[in-house]
Amino acid sequence: MMFDSDFSKPIVAVDLVILTVLDTTLHVFLLQRSQAPFQGLPCLPGGFVRTGKEGESVEEAAWRVLKQKTELPLDALYLEQLYTFGSLERDPRDRVISVSHLALIRQDQARYIAQDPLHKGQWYDVASILRAPPSDLAFDHHSILSCAHSRIAGKLEYTPIAFSLVPPTFTVSELRAVHEAIKGQNYDPSNFRRRFKRQLEDGIIELSTGKRRTGARPAKVYRFSPPQK
Amino acid sequence: MMFDSDFSKPIVAVDLVILTVLDTTLHVFLLQRSQAPFQGLPCLPGGFVRTGKEGESVEEAAWRVLKQKTELPLDALYLEQLYTFGSLERDPRDRVISVSHLALIRQDQARYIAQDPLHKGQWYDVASILRAPPSDLAFDHHSILSCAHSRIAGKLEYTPIAFSLVPPTFTVSELRAVHEAIKGQNYDPSNFRRRFKRQLEDGIIELSTGKRRTGARPAKVYRFSPPQK
DNA sequence: TTAATAGTGTCTCTCAGACAATATGCG
DNA sequence: CGCATATTGTCTGAGAGACACTATTAA
Numbered sequence: 001m002m003f004d005s006d007f008s009k010p011i012v013a014v015d016l017v018i019l020t021v022l023d024t025t026l027h028v029f030l031l032q033r034s035q036a037p038f039q040g041l042p043c044l045p046g047g048f049v050r051t052g053k054e055g056e057s058v059e060e061a062a063w064r065v066l067k068q069k070t071e072l073p074l075d076a077l078y079l080e081q082l083y084t085f086g087s088l089e090r091d092p093r094d095r096v097i098s099v100s101h102l103a104l105i106r107q108d109q110a111r112y113i114a115q116d117p118l119h120k121g122q123w124y125d126v127a128s129i130l131r132a133p134p135s136d137l138a139f140d141h142h143s144i145l146s147c148a149h150s151r152i153a154g155k156l157e158y159t160p161i162a163f164s165l166v167p168p169t170f171t172v173s174e175l176r177a178v179h180e181a182i183k184g185q186n187y188d189p190s191n192f193r194r195r196f197k198r199q200l201e202d203g204i205i206e207l208s209t210g211k212r213r214t215g216a217r218p219a220k221v222y223r224f225s226p227p228q229k
Numbered sequence: 230m231m232f233d234s235d236f237s238k239p240i241v242a243v244d245l246v247i248l249t250v251l252d253t254t255l256h257v258f259l260l261q262r263s264q265a266p267f268q269g270l271p272c273l274p275g276g277f278v279r280t281g282k283e284g285e286s287v288e289e290a291a292w293r294v295l296k297q298k299t300e301l302p303l304d305a306l307y308l309e310q311l312y313t314f315g316s317l318e319r320d321p322r323d324r325v326i327s328v329s330h331l332a333l334i335r336q337d338q339a340r341y342i343a344q345d346p347l348h349k350g351q352w353y354d355v356a357s358i359l360r361a362p363p364s365d366l367a368f369d370h371h372s373i374l375s376c377a378h379s380r381i382a383g384k385l386e387y388t389p390i391a392f393s394l395v396p397p398t399f400t401v402s403e404l405r406a407v408h409e410a411i412k413g414q415n416y417d418p419s420n421f422r423r424r425f426k427r428q429l430e431d432g433i434i435e436l437s438t439g440k441r442r443t444g445a446r447p448a449k450v451y452r453f454s455p456p457q458k
Numbered sequence: 459t460t461a462a463t464a465g466t467g468t469c470t471c472t473c474a475g476a477c478a479a480t481a482t483g484c485g
Numbered sequence: 486c487g488c489a490t491a492t493t494g495t496c497t498g499a500g501a502g503a504c505a506c507t508a509t510t511a512a
Contacts (some may be wrong), residue, residue: 009241049239086328087287213490419466
């Protein structure tokens with residue numbers, strides 16, 4: 001029977017594009033490959049999907065890899081599936097199909113990433129990497145990163161995805177800075193504020209207490225409204 | 230070495246959501262399962278991704294399955310990857326991860342689907358199936374279909390995806406009928422025409438020759454502008 | 459002639475971009 | 486005080502929805 005043949009069994013992996021906004025620019029978390037192929041090159045954190053008795057779903061695999069390779073606080077993390085990369089030559093060793101994922105983490109939580117001495121995890125500027133030759137990253141990870149960047153830039157327009165990249169309370173400027181980091185362009189503070197206010201009226205956001213100073217003048221602090229019952 | 234272990238090898242399949250607009254409503258092409266599990270239930274056409282010497286990419290697998298299970302004219306077909314379904318229980322027999330795809334075919338080409346006597350391929354009304362219990366389709370194919378429907382409805386707003394569902398030349402009404410079939414709602418003919426005209430001015434569409442009668446009065450016929458050099 | 463669709467025009471509302479103007483805190 | 490950012494307000498143009506109105510054909 002077809003199911004017993006190894007013929008139909010490539011390896012399935014998950015790869016993670018973990019993004020955060022550091023110092024007004026979008027950054028991605030990459031490890032350094034400790035062995036061939038692509039030894040020494042940066043690569044996305046990834047791992048194989050487990051099957052058999054200890055089997056896990058693809059989504060569970062993504063969470064597990066996140067936990068094992070980053071030590072990030074999982075409850076502060078946004079995760080969604082991105083795209084499945086399945087070309088024949090993407091791994092020179094063996095046939096590997098990779099289900100890529102997009103993960104978002106707030107700047108104030110991004111520090112907790114483990115500094116695994118073997119892999120030397122590190123945050124890289126996304127724009128620089130995307131400008132550089134694809135071969136600066138291992139495997140087809142340049143394509144995956146590019147795909148992730150397109151996805152988040154697109155979703156920014158019509159979903160509250162930016163909220164995953166900002167602290168629990170935030171000023172209008174802070175939220176705007178996140179948008180600017182992702183889109184790589186500046187927004188008019190006045191016009192951005194107007195869109196922001198609509199979300200306030202819609203009950204998506206609400207005023208918090210206190211003020212915070214990012215620029216010259218302290219600004220009002222907001223938070224996301226708790227989910228409606 | 231990790232790569233030799235069967236531990237990391239689920240089966241990878243592709244499943245196809247093939248959509249067309251028949252008689253003003255959105256339809257999906259389904260086969261009837263000839264054996265257990267889910268014997269007799271409708272299911273999406275699918276197949277396993279080949280590895281090894283005759284290996285193929287995930288995308289190639291999708292095209293191959295399309296060819297083998299439908300006999301549709303491939304050059305008249307739009308295809309894009311949708312989402313990867315990877316829960317543990319989605320196939321009761323074995324661990325199968327499915328990379329689902331969305332395919333679109335014009336009504337006038339949709340007739341050529343093979344009537345494989347074993348599987349009884351057939352077009353089903355999408356809205357009815359989505360309204361019915363998920364268990365009316367085999368496996369998790371109800372979820373996959375639902376995902377495909379969301380995708381095409383979303384893309385309709387900001388991409389020229391509807392052009393894949395209309396003949397090479399078409400009237401404004403015909404294009405509008407496609408939009409209405411996908412969204413399940415009617416559009417004001419006047420307002421729809423205005424959006425259409427903008428695409429004309431932008432050079433996306435151009436006037437063709439002749440007229441065509443769908444309603445009482447023959448209408449002008451348009452076509453997509455050939456891609457810019 | 460009439461029914462039905464093709465096609466045009468208008469009014470209003472929302473929203474985005476550009477940009478002027480005022481407010482407030484810090485050094 | 487004076488600078489930088491916060492915050493408010495105004496003007497304009499693009500585009501969507503509602504809807505009135507005219508044009509053209511088949512029956």
